[in-house]
Amino acid sequence: DAGVTQSPTHLIKTRGQQVTLRCSPISGHKSVSWYQQVLGQGPQFIFQYYEKEERGRGNFPDRFSARQFPNYSSELNVNALLLGDSALYLCASRMDRVNEQYFGPGTRLTVT
């Protein structure tokens, strides 16, 4: 069975640009969460979506936005990129209220 997939694998952007990251959950999983992992730190919660509705948001500025599609895939958008947005962005999926989350390989974003 395919796990959580994310694209692209790596991305290099310039300050001020916008970026869109994509995530496909495990088949049958209805919930997708996004996390930011800065080098040397643990992942930080950004968003959670369940059945296409936002169910939670972490302490991130409004430059960060996300959405979930009818097929439960998700996109994370970041506008007006800053150098500090450089990080590994992880997507995780879970089936429902059961709190076992499965992570994808991540997208490595570098902002120059």
Next chain:
Amino acid sequence: AQSVTQLDSQVPVFEEAPVELRCNYSSSVSVYLFWYVQYPNQGLQLLLKYLSGSTLVESINGFEAEFNKSQTSFHLRKPSVHISDTAEYFCAVSGVGGATNKLIFGTGTLLAVQP
């Protein structure tokens, strides 16, 4: 709100020696607890979890962790490590019944197994 503390940023150990990675948490509500492992340039893999029931949980590759409510701890142990266990280990907590069930992670412990 929950928080997780992993006091050891790095734990060097020789192959076939035992190891313990410490994790303490803080929460005003009941919690679920997790250990994730991250190999270089990869995402997170769930190693083991405590949701309810027996306080001692085990993984398929020989790791175990024990939920200690009185000490608010969830330490990870392995009686004999292998070179292939070298990785970053993250402890995570989630509040039971929360609206989001978001995971709160510690800062990670690098397990460095030496031959």
